[in-house]
Amino acid sequence: MRRTTRNFFLGTIGIGSSHRITIQSMCNTRTQDVNATLAQIGRLANAGCDIIRVSADTPPDVAALREICAASPLPVIADIQFSGESAIGAITGGCAGIRVNPGIIHDRKLLENIAGAAKDHGTVIRVGANGGSLKLHRIPELTAQGLSREEAMARLLCEAVIQQCELLDSFGVTRIKAAVKSSDLIVTLKAYRRLAAMCDLPLHLGLTEAGTAARGELRSAIAIGSLLAEGIGDTIRVSLTAEPETEIAAAKRILEACGLGEESVEIISCPTCGRTEVDLIGLAEKVENIIGQMQREKRRLRWKKIAVMGCPVNGPGEARNADIGIAGSRNGQLIIFQHGKVAGAYPETEAWKIFIRMLEA
Numbered sequence: 001m002r003r004t005t006r007n008f009f010l011g012t013i014g015i016g017s018s019h020r021i022t023i024q025s026m027c028n029t030r031t032q033d034v035n036a037t038l039a040q041i042g043r044l045a046n047a048g049c050d051i052i053r054v055s056a057d058t059p060p061d062v063a064a065l066r067e068i069c070a071a072s073p074l075p076v077i078a079d080i081q082f083s084g085e086s087a088i089g090a091i092t093g094g095c096a097g098i099r100v101n102p103g104i105i106h107d108r109k110l111l112e113n114i115a116g117a118a119k120d121h122g123t124v125i126r127v128g129a130n131g132g133s134l135k136l137h138r139i140p141e142l143t144a145q146g147l148s149r150e151e152a153m154a155r156l157l158c159e160a161v162i163q164q165c166e167l168l169d170s171f172g173v174t175r176i177k178a179a180v181k182s183s184d185l186i187v188t189l190k191a192y193r194r195l196a197a198m199c200d201l202p203l204h205l206g207l208t209e210a211g212t213a214a215r216g217e218l219r220s221a222i223a224i225g226s227l228l229a230e231g232i233g234d235t236i237r238v239s240l241t242a243e244p245e246t247e248i249a250a251a252k253r254i255l256e257a258c259g260l261g262e263e264s265v266e267i268i269s270c271p272t273c274g275r276t277e278v279d280l281i282g283l284a285e286k287v288e289n290i291i292g293q294m295q296r297e298k299r300r301l302r303w304k305k306i307a308v309m310g311c312p313v314n315g316p317g318e319a320r321n322a323d324i325g326i327a328g329s330r331n332g333q334l335i336i337f338q339h340g341k342v343a344g345a346y347p348e349t350e351a352w353k354i355f356i357r358m359l360e361a
Contacts, residue, residue, distance in 0.1 A: 003231045005202045008175045010124045011075030011096035013050055015177065016202045016234055021260055022050035023251040024204070024237040025244040026079065032060035034067050040244065045073045047248040051235065053077040053099065062089040069094035077126065084110040091117040097124035097177075102164040103133030111164070115171035124175040125168060129160045130208050131182035153182065154190035162198055176201050177235070181208035188223050192232055202234035209239060216240040217250040221257070228258045265291050265301050268319065269308040276310035278328030278348070284308040286352070287326070290359060302361060307337075326355050 007016030015022070025044055029036040031054045041052050056062050056078040069076045077097040078090030081104055090098050091114070098118070105111065118125050134156050142152035157180040165176050178201045180191035188207050196203060207223040210216035220238045227233050238250040255261040269284040287308050294301060307325030319325045320340030327335045334351035336343045336358070346354060 001231045003196055003203075005200050005234060006174065006176075007202075008124065010051065010077075010175075013075050013096075015124070019234075021228070021233060021255060022235045023048060023248060023255070024051040024053060024077075024235050025049050025247045025251075026053040026055075026237070028244060029054075030061075031055055031068070032058070032064045034064050037064070037068055038071050041068075041072050041074055041076075044244055044248060047245050048252055049074060049244075049248050051075050051077060051097075053079050053237075055079050055081075056086050056090050057082060059086075059089075062086050062093065065090055065093035065095055069096075077124075080105065084114060087114045088117045091121050091123045095123065097126060099126040099128050100164075101133055102127055102129050102160045103135070106164065108167065111167060112171050115168050115173045118173055118175070119171075122175070124177060125173060126177040126179060126204055127161050127164045127168070128179035128181065128204065129157050130180075131157065131184065131187060132208075134160065150184065150186045150190055153184070153187045154180070154194055157182065157187070157191045158195045158198060161195060165199065165201060177204050178202075179204040179206065181206050181239075183207070183209040185219055185223050189226060192227050193230070196232045203232060204235045204237070205233040206237040206239050211241060213240055213242040213246050213250075216242070217253070220250065221254050225254055225258055228254075228260060264304065265295070266305045267291060267308065268305070268322065270310050270319075272310060276328060277330055277332075278310060278334065280308070280310040280328065283326065283328075287359075290356060294360070299360075303359065306359075324355075324358060326351065 002017045005017045007018045013022055027037050027040050029040050031037055044052060052074045065078060075096035077099055078095045079099045080087040081101055084105055087098050131153060139152050143149060161178050161180055165178060168176055180195050182188045205224045205227055207220045210220045224236050236251055238247045240247050252261060256264045267288055272280055303323040305322045307319035307322035309319055309327035311328050325337050329335050329345055333345045334348050335345050336351060336355055
């Protein structure tokens, strides 16, 4: 069950519980280098990114936003950290959204000016707090009340975001997203669960500073996947120490594992054991590759759950809930099954050709 939120559009992309969960990344180019930034945005759009964020820390960066926004195939969010004037420049420059950090931008009059510009231009504001920008002087007070340090951090993150979102609401801004990120996985989970119960705002999920590609994807999958499984989350970013295209691939895998991808296909395969009668590892990789190719070609996928099993015990037995599957057999053949029932047994080469035809049907 998806948590019910406000719904609105960020450029052409629907945000909120009435819309699909979208993938975001951030350019690592210098924003003022318009050609490099647009080239990277184009690559990310082709990889499956829905929303792109760019830094806007200097006057040349802000000046470049007008040209970038006009040519970008994706809605552009300007990441504002230090300058309220940059926020207003990004809004008037055509950005579909801006991100402000309540740990840094918290002057009431400045926020009111930003809100006025956002209302005039239909700009979405994401209030995004992170653990690194919080003032931590209240941690001892909260832990003395019996909260763990993780619970205290989560509470401070949520308080910072809610305070600023309520202020924006009072200024008449309703297109608001929120995020409470931390590099601590437990703090992130506690903060998002707390925030989800406190407001109806769409939430942008992420584990900040998640790490390098492999470790960061694993940590992000635990954090983001856990929240998505609870119905929490409307946009996601997998923050990796890697090229942005790597973030998109990781985000798509997380959504797919949660059954939330646009063309989500769940591929299950059993572990190897002494009963395995086929090159199970090779067979599973072949199935993954063919499905990946079909997804890259934007081909409609008929089957939503595919099983690759090493022996007749697991297939179709353990995989009876799969739409279609293939399994090893003691006589050197491969079994093809659909919805828990054997469709036929064939020599390996013939079975693979039949299976591919069925996948592509």
